[in-house]
Amino acid sequence: MGVFENLIYVNDKGEVASHIWIKWIHEGTKEANTNAEKQENVLLGETTRHCAKCLNLNGCYFPLDNMPEQPLHPNCHCYKTIIDKPIAGRTAQAVCYIQKIRDYAFVKEAKKKFFNSNGYDIMDSEYIRKTIEDVALKKYVGGDFKLGMLDKHGQRITIRVELPGRTAQGKPLSFCTGWMIYPGGKIVLTTPATELSKK
Numbered sequence: 001m002g003v004f005e006n007l008i009y010v011n012d013k014g015e016v017a018s019h020i021w022i023k024w025i026h027e028g029t030k031e032a033n034t035n036a037e038k039q040e041n042v043l044l045g046e047t048t049r050h051c052a053k054c055l056n057l058n059g060c061y062f063p064l065d066n067m068p069e070q071p072l073h074p075n076c077h078c079y080k081t082i083i084d085k086p087i088a089g090r091t092a093q094a095v096c097y098i099q100k101i102r103d104y105a106f107v108k109e110a111k112k113k114f115f116n117s118n119g120y121d122i123m124d125s126e127y128i129r130k131t132i133e134d135v136a137l138k139k140y141v142g143g144d145f146k147l148g149m150l151d152k153h154g155q156r157i158t159i160r161v162e163l164p165g166r167t168a169q170g171k172p173l174s175f176c177t178g179w180m181i182y183p184g185g186k187i188v189l190t191t192p193a194t195e196l197s198k199k
């Protein structure tokens, strides 16, 4: 039980916040804001005594109750600092590139079939992309995500997204999206649609 668990966090409206947010800190190295910089950290992890996982967690935001274990390994010198709860579009952003929808989800047979059979086609790629970004960002800042794989590239999370149904039955489509966490409240989509289901 660390000291943080005992704090009551009150936000600027005087409400007790549902989540305390923290920033993961690995002191003395720079935050990896791009995939190329993540790769540099992977290399640094192989050539120095620094741990690549910790290097790539440096600067990332997590709710205190939904974060990787800290210390992460023996002799881990990382620490955490309390930050203001991230605000969607201001201190948090979600990035889903159109290629992940248009050139991947609508190319992979099972995913294409899933969207097609529910009334969406490749022409809706931008709508789907934007909806995924909006829903995921809201859920990330709400702490409503599942921690996924943590490896030398960083921490992945899974977020469930719903799209309104467009078929006669009108049931929403529900699927999981995979994201990589970057420093400064940024998440970038890695996997557009898994665990496909109709509600």
Ligand SMILES: [Zn+2]
Pocket: 026, 051, 054, 072, 073, 075, 076, 077, 078
């Ligand atoms: Zn560490």
